[in-house]
Amino acid sequence: MTDGVAMAERSEQSAAWRSGAGGDELLIVRNLRTHFFTRDGAVPAVDDISFSIARGEVLGIVGESGSGKSVTARSIMRLVPLPGRIVSGEVWFKGQNLVDLTESEMQHIRGAQIGMVLQEPMTSLNPVLTIGDQVGELYRHHPDRAPRGRSIRQAVLDILARVRIPDAARRVAEYPLHFSGGMRQRVSIAMATACRPDLVIADEPTTALDVTIQAQVLELLLELRDEFGVSVLFITHDLGVVAKICDSVAVMYAGRIVEYADVESIFERPRHPYTRALLRSLPQLGKRLPRLPSIEGQPPDLGALPRGCAFAPRCPSAIDRCREAEPEPTAIGAAYVRCFVAADELLQAGLRTTPRGDGHAS
Amino acid sequence: MPAERTAPAAAEILVLRGLRKYFQASGLAAIGRRRPPIRAVDGVDFTVRRGENFGLVGESGSGKTTIAKLILRLEPPTDGEILFEGEDVNALSGRALKDFRKATHVVFQDPNSSLSPRMRVADIVGEPLAVQGVRGARRRERVAEVLALVGLNPSAARRYPHEFSGGQRQRVAVARAIVAEPKLIVLDEPVSALDVSIRAQILNLLRDLQDRLNLTYVTIAHDLAVVYQACDTIGVMYLGKLVELAPSEALYREPRHPYTRILLSAIPKPDPRLRHTERLPLTGEIPSPAAPPPGCRFHPRCPIAVERCAVDEPVWRELEPGHWVACHLA
Numbered sequence: 001m002t003d004g005v006a007m008a009e010r011s012e013q014s015a016a017w018r019s020g021a022g023g024d025e026l027l028i029v030r031n032l033r034t035h036f037f038t039r040d041g042a043v044p045a046v047d048d049i050s051f052s053i054a055r056g057e058v059l060g061i062v063g064e065s066g067s068g069k070s071v072t073a074r075s076i077m078r079l080v081p082l083p084g085r086i087v088s089g090e091v092w093f094k095g096q097n098l099v100d101l102t103e104s105e106m107q108h109i110r111g112a113q114i115g116m117v118l119q120e121p122m123t124s125l126n127p128v129l130t131i132g133d134q135v136g137e138l139y140r141h142h143p144d145r146a147p148r149g150r151s152i153r154q155a156v157l158d159i160l161a162r163v164r165i166p167d168a169a170r171r172v173a174e175y176p177l178h179f180s181g182g183m184r185q186r187v188s189i190a191m192a193t194a195c196r197p198d199l200v201i202a203d204e205p206t207t208a209l210d211v212t213i214q215a216q217v218l219e220l221l222l223e224l225r226d227e228f229g230v231s232v233l234f235i236t237h238d239l240g241v242v243a244k245i246c247d248s249v250a251v252m253y254a255g256r257i258v259e260y261a262d263v264e265s266i267f268e269r270p271r272h273p274y275t276r277a278l279l280r281s282l283p284q285l286g287k288r289l290p291r292l293p294s295i296e297g298q299p300p301d302l303g304a305l306p307r308g309c310a311f312a313p314r315c316p317s318a319i320d321r322c323r324e325a326e327p328e329p330t331a332i333g334a335a336y337v338r339c340f341v342a343a344d345e346l347l348q349a350g351l352r353t354t355p356r357g358d359g360h361a362s
Numbered sequence: 363m364p365a366e367r368t369a370p371a372a373a374e375i376l377v378l379r380g381l382r383k384y385f386q387a388s389g390l391a392a393i394g395r396r397r398p399p400i401r402a403v404d405g406v407d408f409t410v411r412r413g414e415n416f417g418l419v420g421e422s423g424s425g426k427t428t429i430a431k432l433i434l435r436l437e438p439p440t441d442g443e444i445l446f447e448g449e450d451v452n453a454l455s456g457r458a459l460k461d462f463r464k465a466t467h468v469v470f471q472d473p474n475s476s477l478s479p480r481m482r483v484a485d486i487v488g489e490p491l492a493v494q495g496v497r498g499a500r501r502r503e504r505v506a507e508v509l510a511l512v513g514l515n516p517s518a519a520r521r522y523p524h525e526f527s528g529g530q531r532q533r534v535a536v537a538r539a540i541v542a543e544p545k546l547i548v549l550d551e552p553v554s555a556l557d558v559s560i561r562a563q564i565l566n567l568l569r570d571l572q573d574r575l576n577l578t579y580v581t582i583a584h585d586l587a588v589v590y591q592a593c594d595t596i597g598v599m600y601l602g603k604l605v606e607l608a609p610s611e612a613l614y615r616e617p618r619h620p621y622t623r624i625l626l627s628a629i630p631k632p633d634p635r636l637r638h639t640e641r642l643p644l645t646g647e648i649p650s651p652a653a654p655p656p657g658c659r660f661h662p663r664c665p666i667a668v669e670r671c672a673v674d675e676p677v678w679r680e681l682e683p684g685h686w687v688a689c690h691l692a
Contacts, residue, residue, distance in 0.1 A: 264635075
């Protein structure tokens, strides 16, 4: 079985991804649970997820609406809206567990060490402050993060030039209203990176943009990563964008990470039936099909999850076990997949000898 | 043209000729000064064949949604004409206008805002029939029939839109669009508000219905991959004008306009091995449709523009049968 050999070789590559784990991990999320306590009961928006981001790494979190990707971002930032609450788990960032920090300690981290870019820049920009004032505000808030030997005005002009706002010297005096969608998102990125953060969390930052503008913004993010070694947690539903900029990928479904691996593995040998189905159902240029292979059914209601695996009712590979018990993560090197069927496939391919359900890669 | 009325099976169902739509700035922006009009659509010609899915792509501000409104006669054009089955849509009145309203329908992007939250699905879907005076059991039966056609349970009729997921709501919107047996449906971003796993379902449903009901679609979308998959012909718009029009496969394989090439190269491909393929550069942003550049309106951003492009407006010409382009250098 040459196929099996090839798979084993590839698995070594997968294991090499994260070989630096431990030394260079900037963010480690472990068994994080964030639930929303509604009148109808607890809704597990994020349920037992684990992943890590190394310095300079771009991690993509992919999922549909309600899969928990934005709640994950908000949990890391400790900005979970009520009635939501982090129930358990750890968020290690530069050696501190963010879950244990006080609100005032978090304020030193937000905006300074972790920047955030949102889908609609108008929600993060203040409409009644000029662009110059709101970028400058960051340096007034975090004076230790302002570039030395530069006035605030100079520092603001530097950062606007870095995100390539044309004619920055004139435009600092303008209001967000005067900027196009693409330019506003550049300003948001300027603000998210002004304090030289270690991590930028970008939540669907290009979803509202036209594709040519999206390409410019993605390239800008990668440049900032290359130049300053900033890590990026990139939340999106667009697998094309993931393939373009991410080093590793966490696929979320119904509050869980169902598959976590390096980007090549996700696209070339996806293990989870959901990842596989998602990739197959994408309309692709150059591949016109009479019918797209579709995923039947609807994403589940988080308040009334089925027994067993949440994807089982829509899964073409589901077996009885999937409807009875919930699969635990099966590790493949540092990657993992939450699926009984995938675990069996791995066992058969000789890629795993231990039984499934032994928890996360540490 | 009475001859055409007796030959409804003519290959051309919809013809746009020299279509223009200018908007005068209004509200706060118009106070104190007279501004040049916004040229949302500025001279567009194309033909849609019966039974095809015609795609219009373009970025925001390209004018594609205005064209949808003009086709549906929700707005009058500033100039030019739209012929539906040979008749000038904007000259219709009385009975003929009613027939036109019955023969055309629309599905919008966001089923959350296009469906009334206080109406039951039976009434939402049955409304186009009610307008025509179809009542009682006949209406109920027809509603049940189309709900089944779009893959919804008969019990859906008694429920409200909020009880459904996004994908099912879009099925309701599709049911409403087909209930009065239209000939032409304008699909305005039909899947862009839907979850990725639902998009393929809805695209497949639309194709099935098209085949079964002999429908013609005009699909408006910004996602070229969706349009390429769904449509037979694609028109690419830039700043109020078509820059290229071709059969889908030809447009993808042999794009002739630099803007089409740029658009194709800007789409992130779901394959990490292709991540380092160079994107064709596109600098700047789309100019204001109130003051389009002279000559070719794409020339200030065009990587291959020559002097002539800033002066002469390129002629809309057919390079090969069915493949049209407006570029001096194509």
